[in-house]
Amino acid sequence: MPLTLSILVIGKSNYYWKMGMKKSIFVLLLCAATGINAGDIALSFDDAPTASSAVMSGVDRTTAIIKALKEGAVPDALFFVTTNNIQIKGRERLNQYVQAGYHLGNHSHAHLSANKVSVNDFMSDAYQAHLILKAYGSTEPYFRFPYLHYGQNKEAVNALQSHLAELGYSNGYVTADNFDWYINAALVKAKKAGKTIDYERLGDLYVDVIWQGIMFYDDIAIKTLGRSPKHVLLLHENDVAALFLPKLIRHIKKMGWNIITPKQAYADPIAKIIPDVLFHKQGRVAALAHSKGMPTSALRHASESQEYLDDLLNSAQVFK
Ligand SMILES: [Zn+2]
Incomplete structure (x- = not known):
């Protein structure tokens, strides 16, 4: 059907x-x-704490995200912190997440691409973030590579994994990728331009795009692993999350899926397999599928494209 x-x-x-x-x-x-498939999925939010935008302040964003997680009975969520983003209010916001029972992970200090800098430069930046995050009581030992860039070549990928492991980190991989950041950027741009925003339609579009991404990568997993793994959804700590998380959580549950803790998700056997490929940008499931021979062109959902999302936003007349 x-x-x-x-x-x-x-x-x-x-x-x-x-x-x-x-x-x-x-x-x-x-x-x-x-x-x-009635699957399991954990929620993760990158780049926290993000700056205030034309749509809402950072403080309001954090408050809204916590409210949505609480009301949606989400058992835990991981906020991957880019420590260079932390200003005075940002520190309070991270503490708010911790006090609400959620956890923080390491998303580097300066959001460098491991594909563009040396292993040493990348590690000293990651270490800086590691030291800063020690001030917060509730970190989990997961490192998420900015841009999901894992290193310039296989030697660099392996060196970074082992250096991060020495610091106590496991890979904070994702399994379900999407372009939520582009939908958010389109919203902020429209707001700045003084356009009228149809929040109802934008919320529907956001949920639909995220859900299609989840289904796409779950289908690849079933085809290549023979089962649905415990998933980790990539989201960002942005305005669209703050606005539409209640809708997204309702939809995931309505489709029969469970929202689990990131710790439960990272206990899946796929956490132990780092595929021997250079293609990691679309997440762990895509990398595993590629290691089994699936071409990279088949591992990116149509909605992981700015043009596709622009067309979608235009045809739904979200911004007027
Ligand atoms: Zn990021």
Whole structure:
């Protein structure tokens, strides 16, 4: 059954509740009928704490994200901190996440690309972030490479992995990639230009794009690993997350998926396999699929493109 049809079926779900069908049975039947796997996914947010924007202040952004996570009963989330972003208010915002029960990971100090700088330069920057993050009580030992760039060549990739391991870090990989950052940039640009923003349509588009990405990489995993791994969703600590996280969390659950802790996700066996390839930019599932012979062109979802998203935003008339 195509996804659009399955969504229509879900739209009618209240009818089935009233008919006395238990939700869990309904979701199982639905998954069987649609071929949609009821998977597990953890949420992660990069680049925290991000600067205030034309849409909202950084403080309001953090408050909204925490509220959405709490109301959505998300058991934990990882905020990958770029420590050079920390200003006075930023420090308070990171503490807010920690006090709310969420965890921080290392996303480097200056957001350098490991594909563009030497192993030494990259590591001294990562170490600087490591020292700064020690001030916060609730860090988890995961390092996420900026831009998901893992190193200039295989020697550099291996050297960086082992140096980070010496510092106690595991790889904070993602499995589901997307261009949420571009949707956010389009929103901020439209706001600055004084355009009218249809937040309803923008929220629907955001959820749809993120969900399509999850389905795309889950499908690749099933084809190449023979199973759905515990996923890690890449998001950013941005305005679209603050605005539409409640909608996204509702959608993930409505589709029968569970939101798990990042720690549970990183306990999946794929955490132990760093594929011997240079292609890591689309996440761990894509890298594994590539190591098994799938071409990189088949490992990038159509929506991971600025032109595609511009067309989508234009045809939905999100900004007027
Ligand atoms: Zn980043």
